[in-house]
Amino acid sequence: MTKRIIEVPEKSEIFQASRSTFEKFGFSPAVAAGGLLFISGQVGVRPDGSTAETVAEQAEWAFKRTAEVLRWEGLTMADLVEVVSYHVDINNTLSEVIPVKSRYFERPFPAWTIIGVQGLARPELKLEIRSVAALRN
Numbered sequence: 496m497t498k499r500i501i502e503v504p505e506k507s508e509i510f511q512a513s514r515s516t517f518e519k520f521g522f523s524p525a526v527a528a529g530g531l532l533f534i535s536g537q538v539g540v541r542p543d544g545s546t547a548e549t550v551a552e553q554a555e556w557a558f559k560r561t562a563e564v565l566r567w568e569g570l571t572m573a574d575l576v577e578v579v580s581y582h583v584d585i586n587n588t589l590s591e592v593i594p595v596k597s598r599y600f601e602r603p604f605p606a607w608t609i610i611g612v613q614g615l616a617r618p619e620l621k622l623e624i625r626s627v628a629a630l631r632n
Contacts, residue, residue: 501525501532501567509563512544525564530630532568536581536623537561538615546619550588554595557624562599570628575605577627585611588621 500523503510517524525534537560539553540546547553562572582588589609615623
């Protein structure tokens with residue numbers, strides 16, 4: 496099976512402060528393989544590298560970042576087949592995420608797994624979203 500690594504384009508404003516993160520921690524923004532696009536977990540980080548303050552704003556930026564990666568491959572949120580979200584303090588924050596998510600997804604919805612976690616890569620992060628999209632032929 497061949498795989499293709501998806502890199503952050505030079506002109507991606509949304510990822511301007513995140514470019515070095517991929518190299519620093521040794522992972523790719525996305526990988527295309529087997530007709531699918533595997534998108535690394537996206538968090539609520541603004542283009543300047545600062546973390547969004549509320550869970551709703553973190554969700555907004557995580558979905559914007561996901562949509563941006565999809566755009567690089569000529570895809571949209573409608574091409575997602577699976578979404579996995581990781582939530583710190585899930586019982587108190589999931590209700591803030593749902594309205595944001597509803598603006599990004601329409602029927603037919605992708606599969607979605609919701610997981611509560613103790614923490615993420617940085618203590619101020621409350622949400623991370625990983626996804627898989629079907630590539631177009």
